[in-house]
Amino acid sequence: MREHGDATTGPSPVDQAAVRRGNLARVLAEIRRPGGHSRAALAATTGLTKATVSSLVAELIRRGLVRESGLRQEGVVGRPGRLLELDGASLAALGLEIGANYLAVRGVDLADRVLLDRRVGFDAVRAGAAGAVDELAELTADALAELRRARIEVVGIGVAVPGLADIATGTVHYAPNLLWQDVPVADRLRERLGTAGDVAVLVDNEANLSALAEFRRDPVTDLVYLTAGIGVGAGLIADGALLRGATGFSGEVGHLPVDPAGGACGCGRHGCLETKIGLAAVVRAGAPDLLDAPRDPEELAAALRHRAEAGQPRVLEALDDVGRWLGIGTSILVNLLNPGAVVLGGYFAAVAPYVVPAAMRELRSRAVAGEAAICRITGSAFGFGAAVRGGASVIADRVFDDPTAARLRAGPGVESA
Amino acid sequence: MREHGDATTGPSPVDQAAVRRGNLARVLAEIRRPGGHSRAALAATTGLTKATVSSLVAELIRRGLVRESGLRQEGVVGRPGRLLELDGASLAALGLEIGANYLAVRGVDLADRVLLDRRVGFDAVRAGAAGAVDELAELTADALAELRRARIEVVGIGVAVPGLADIATGTVHYAPNLLWQDVPVADRLRERLGTAGDVAVLVDNEANLSALAEFRRDPVTDLVYLTAGIGVGAGLIADGALLRGATGFSGEVGHLPVDPAGGACGCGRHGCLETKIGLAAVVRAGAPDLLDAPRDPEELAAALRHRAEAGQPRVLEALDDVGRWLGIGTSILVNLLNPGAVVLGGYFAAVAPYVVPAAMRELRSRAVAGEAAICRITGSAFGFGAAVRGGASVIADRVFDDPTAARLRAGPGVESA
DNA sequence: CTGCCTTAGTTTGGCCGCTGTCCTTACTGC
């Protein structure tokens, strides 16, 4: 026990346990990399001794994170190594998402195998904050029960919301599209789940979590995730970490002034980026007949894609125009942040082939630092599913960052956690 | 010794030494905070035990970073504590700067007391890269000799350059205002200094180092440093660390498109921020008679300030206009990065009272997230001296981050490093 | 001014985690 455990301020002191945690994470990270890894090989790549690696690997196996894949390196002289690989089949991370017109749940094990993936239509505005969280809790309870039946332990839940979230408390301060204000999502969710919800619950902005999902797929140090649906938003990753800003309001790209002579924006000014590349703008310009039809951004995106694939000139032209303005907006981000990649989510993902060429053209002509600062612009492979994936992976990453978060399980040489 | 010390990849493994380093830094950071600190108080605030704190403090004293200030807490019952304070008088950090028309050297001890501060006019373009570095080396050698005579050990040298620097190698890739390309500044400096230069040499961009200097003065987690002289640049700090981007080209704010209908810019487009708030633009608009007069930005800034203080309407109007465009540019940064503070350097610092009101007005009307995202805009207290201060403080901070970087010195219980 | 109380700082023994060395294990090649 610490003396006066109360008065401590700032970061906690460093102790031996931190050394262990760090080295467990280091070894686990190496094992996650593709290719065979024996204990001896891990010792060589990590710089730890074989004895230490053996001890660390034993603990990772006891925690259910690693298993011996029995196979052995052949063809070379010497005793063959016992290969290790990521296990994680008995540990799951849950991602949730609250959208304006749907709820989503996705469960993955720690090796990223999909255990369940559901998406149900739901009018969150109509249901109100309490109703929406209750409905989400029910979906979650089902998922938890299902995983429990399969003897899979859930290590945490990551919730994506279309608004500003306080990470520390799990409260949504403000979500314009849901008409929410100061909703204690994490608390209410935990409360509704009862004992079943006795796991870590993390709430974050949808664009942030999407950016993390993309970052995990393609770990460039600096990544910009640009998305559009009802609004336009961005998730920024700088040097491997989310850039949240002083009060959590980073990534407000929707109202970048790109065309002062342009049309009026809801914010009161003219020519904001949103008026050029927002979903409403493309539909108006490229497919006006859909204006009052389906309200779901995902369906609209699919419709646009279909028409583009069919070669409809009006849609193609509108998308090319979107690409141009997207390139202008992107070039601002590139000149400021110099990311290693720009990933397009939301409806952009569906129509990427029709907007990226124009965007790249524009970016090339506007990148101040020239070729050295130009990065690729790609459509997200996850599309509208990025946020819920990000929710799950941010939870999974907690275990990879601190493997002691995975409880020890029974086995030879059982010990207490 | 590690086995196969060659094949290691990624971060080095965590060991006990890292624990020690971390806790030394933790305790030292606490001692740097104002107010009296006894060993017992440090134990309480850090969460370490008294025994450990005693051991850590003893080491910090042996390394010359801390001293007992003899004074003792009075008036309360119990044995009075021996107060500790930052020493660092025998350790110095050197900041250097290469400008287009000056060279600067600043030496501070680790308690940030100024030991020397020189600035000499020098035409770096005319002298060429080799000539400029040689001249800088001579200034540095003098400074080093002077400090050595005073028995002060120099722990490192931080060099600010107006261009893109490769931190790892200490090479300047490209410095447009100096007409430099691929100049190995650190290597050449070390070479010229000979054995005297057997210290860490770090080279970084002038705006980055300035941002760090401002950040040290006012440690908000997210800070934007905006500067203008010949060009316009920015140094961005996100979550306490410099935001460098994937290839080092972050902070290119000079060519933000703010007025497509505006005048032509050197970059080939129209209405770039630089054409609105660059020094050339203000002088042209507010004091055209100075256009071909003194070429030094610092003198021009002083002249503008004088005229503004004297109430010259033309200058005041030009500066107000600069403030407006500055506010527009700043609002883009604020909406994207949500900084906790925006600090104005370069010539802005001299005329801050005349540009900030208009800038704040513009920012207020354009911050998408409203009051919650609005931050203060202030003139730098360091002005043109920010970069050289940043160079010194980035070196000093290395010691604070890893106190074992300060060599052990003779004393009771001498040990080897 | 003496003795108790309180708080500061040191000493000592113990634990944890990594290192280095030695040993066993297991397979290839001759």
Next chain:
DNA sequence: GCAGTAAGGACAGCGGCCAAACTAAGGCAG
């Protein structure tokens, strides 16, 4: 078979932190 080679485990040792006991130094009451 038997040597050679590499993997993996056992064990002593060391650095670093913790807990508890101890010494040090002052206030305060009687």
